[in-house]
Amino acid sequence: MNAPRAPLRPLDEALDELLSQARPLAGSESVSTFDADGRVLVRESLSALQVPPQDNSSMDGYAVRSAEAAQAVLAGLPVPVSQRIAAGSAGEPLAPGTAARIFTGAPVPAGADAIVMQEDTEAAGEGRVRLLRAPQPGQWIRRSGEDVTRGAVVLQAGERLSPASLGLAASIGLDRLDVARRPRVALFSTGDELVMPGQVPPERMAPGAIYNSNRFFLRSLLLRLGCEVSDLGIVPDQREATVRALREASAAHDLILTSGGVSVGEEDHVKPAVQQLGSLALWQIAIKPGKPFAYGQVGAAHFIGLPGNPVSSFVTFLLLVRPFLLRLQGASRVAPAPIQLPSGFDWPRPDRRREFLRVRRSDDGSLALFPNQSSGVLTSAVWGDGLVDNPPGQAIRRGDLVAFTPFSELLS
């Protein structure tokens, strides 16, 4: 007989509880700035210099004193060119009554207060230039420190580094960054029906057998989150072997992640094995897809059991495991904020649970719905480019604003 059904838990409550278990991992590592994309910074980065270091030209052209240049333009007189300053060299102070040939990125010479871009000039014989337009003071000059001032916090602790943050770190001279160490994750699949692609060709699959698809996306999702993954395959079919496999995995991993076998009343070796070795709580989360979810501990390792249905597994990973793994790395921002977009579809019969619908942005800016929202239909997650978070019991009418989160944010 099945145990009485546990009450459904709101997703936010489950996430809060899960995050409260995710104490940031001890230990950090110093990595080359080149290799820090996607990693979480453990301490703030302060700048020891101004960026740009000096006032410099944002155009190819001529550095001038703007008041003198305005007079020369009025009088129609050419101006002598007294020096040439390329990026990487520092010029001399600008001689009165002259212009300096200057190139993008070159420091503005002392005395000059504007750049006349090349397009607003004309050659006027040997060593002279004719200025065609009077410059505004400050024109085409990038100010020292306009990007970063000395002493400023450039990157915050808990920030997940992006390609642009690597560039910014480099711009203040950092060739190495201290980042949280990679979470070590042991990945198991459960289910006697599972067969690995390559093991049996499609035409020889036994009745009832299916290919193990969860293993592929879970591994990729973990890698994208900076984890070191030990893919331990399909859990052995006996209690003792399962206990041994879990005990071994718990010694060397921060998280043991499984998919399948967390439904109510299911025959499965993982649940009793986790209970024997540590603790296990089975949650019924009020979301669709993805209701069953397990959290527990095996020794010092966390244990998370995801549902087996591929879309449930995929969505619960994005909503719960992703924030958990980011928090283990000390990330301050663990979930993207949804954006409001108009629905391009009607959803007249909403579920009593909060739903995460697979949708795609159309050219007109509205959202199109994948026709089959079943938790087994992985095509929906490939066709779709994000999720609509629909509150419990809420019908949607075409044109209503709905909360959309793109996969591009959830998968990074």
Ligand code: AMP
């Ligand atoms: P379970 O959560 O174990 O009851 O599984 C629910 C459904 O998901 C069943 O139809 C399973 O066959 C399927 N399933 C479980 N694990 C996987 C997997 N790794 N890949 C594909 N389908 C799976």
Ligand code: MG
């Ligand atoms: Mg199963």
